[in-house]
Amino acid sequence: xxxxxxxxxxxxxxxxxxxxxxxxxxxxxxxxxxxxxxxxxxxxxxxxxxxxxxxxxxxxxxxxxxxxxxxxxxxxxxxxxxxxxxxxxxxxxxxxxxxxxxxxxxxxxxxxxxxxxxxxxxxxxxxxxxxxxxxxxxxxxxxxxxxxxxxxxxxxxxxxxxxxxxxxxxxxxxxxxxxxxxxxxxxxxxxxxxxxxxxxxxxxxxxxxxxxxxxxxxxxxxxxxxxxxxxxxxxxxxxxxxxxxxxxxxxxxxxxxxxxxxxxxxxxxxxxxxxxxxxxxxxx
Numbered sequence: 001x002x003x004x005x006x007x008x009x010x011x012x013x014x015x016x017x018x019x020x021x022x023x024x025x026x027x028x029x030x031x032x033x034x035x036x037x038x039x040x041x042x043x044x045x046x047x048x049x050x051x052x053x054x055x056x057x058x059x060x061x062x063x064x065x066x067x068x069x070x071x072x073x074x075x076x077x078x079x080x081x082x083x084x085x086x087x088x089x090x091x092x093x094x095x096x097x098x099x100x101x102x103x104x105x106x107x108x109x110x111x112x113x114x115x116x117x118x119x120x121x122x123x124x125x126x127x128x129x130x131x132x133x134x135x136x137x138x139x140x141x142x143x144x145x146x147x148x149x150x151x152x153x154x155x156x157x158x159x160x161x162x163x164x165x166x167x168x169x170x171x172x173x174x175x176x177x178x179x180x181x182x183x184x185x186x187x188x189x190x191x192x193x194x195x196x197x198x199x200x201x202x203x204x205x206x207x208x209x210x211x212x213x214x215x216x217x218x219x220x221x222x223x224x225x226x227x228x229x230x231x232x233x234x235x236x237x238x239x240x241x242x243x244x245x246x247x248x249x250x251x252x253x254x255x256x257x258x259x260x261x262x263x264x265x266x267x268x269x270x271x272x273x274x275x276x277x278x279x280x281x282x283x284x
Contacts, residue, residue: 051148051156054181054189057216057230058248058260058279062191063116063124063144066156066181072118076281080110083263083274114140122146122158140164144179154183160193171202177212189218197234210234226250230262242268246277256283 049067056062059080064072114128128140146158162175177195184190193214216230228248235241248262260279265272 051146052154052181052183052189054156054183054191055216055218055220055226055228055250057191057214057228058250058262059230059244059246059277060193060214060232061279062179063126063142063160064118066144066146066158066179067148068118068122068124068144068146070118070121072116072124073284074116074281075284076114076116076279078112078114078279079277080112081108081276083276122148136167138164138166156181160195162197166202169202171199173197173199175212177214187220189220191216191218208236210236224252228262230264240269242266244275246275248277257281258283 049065049069051067054066056065059078061076061078064074111131112128113131114126116124116126118124122145124144126140126142126144128142129136130138130140140162142160142162144158144160146156148156157178157180160175160177160179162173162177164173164175165171166173175195175197177193179191179193181191182189191214193212195212197210197212199208199210211234213233214231216228219227221227226249228250230244230246230248232244232246233241244264244266246262246264248260248264250258250260252258258281260281261277263274263276265274267273
């Protein structure tokens with residue numbers, strides 16, 4: 001028994017010495033993992049994303065996760081099917097396209113295929129082609145930069161910029177968003193987006209500015225299953241507001257393919273409508 005205790009004590013001493021010397025020598029410690037999810041991934045491998053692993057919201061998604069690595073490539077398609085109509089005829093903020101769309105013109109199925117690519121570490125770009133009424137409705141380009149979390153392994157943040165050209169109204173809308181993600185535990189994490197959208201030209205006289213807030217809470221129930229509750233809020237200076245609440249399920253089908261599905265509601269001017277949303281993702 002004494003020999004066993006001595007061996008255990010020596011091993012603990014070696015581990016403690018390694019924990020002290022590795023940062024001094026510049027070596028990266030391994031990821032801190034509890035359960036199936038790492039709280040933070042140290043950049044020992046260039047292809048491994050630094051910082052906490054935060055899922056993406058389904059409707060208002062990111063351009064690859066925060067901390068994207070150079071060469072990451074993703075192709076996905078977002079689909080939205082209104083299950084009922086809002087009673088208002090005023091324009092509402094379209095969370096798929098990022099512009100305004102009168103409720104009466106909502107198609108039975110809207111699609112938004114897109115491609116996302118990591119140009120550099122922490123910097124990614126996106127091209128999206130929203131489709132409505134069976135034809136190309138707009139062209140959307142976006143870019144995203146990750147600042148990182150510094151010495152805080154649970155926190156990461158960045159910025160995203162979007163430019164949206166509506167082909168029917170010929171308007172151009174631009175958005176600028178601050179992104180912040182935080183991991184509370186191996187199971188629970190959250191992501192928030194805060195910014196503004198400004199539309200120029202087109203059928204609307206002058207310009208129109210909207211405030212945008214997205215807040216999503218995630219619960220990773222198993223390695224392949226994640227539950228999320230996404231809320232998207234937009235309002236104008238005149239007080240018109242839109243709120244989308246979307247419970248969702250993310251499923252990892254294989255190392256390169258995943259799916260997301262949800263049914264939620266959108267509220268505007270006291271009227272409530274149901275919507276079904278899905279996203280199919282391929283990481284190439």
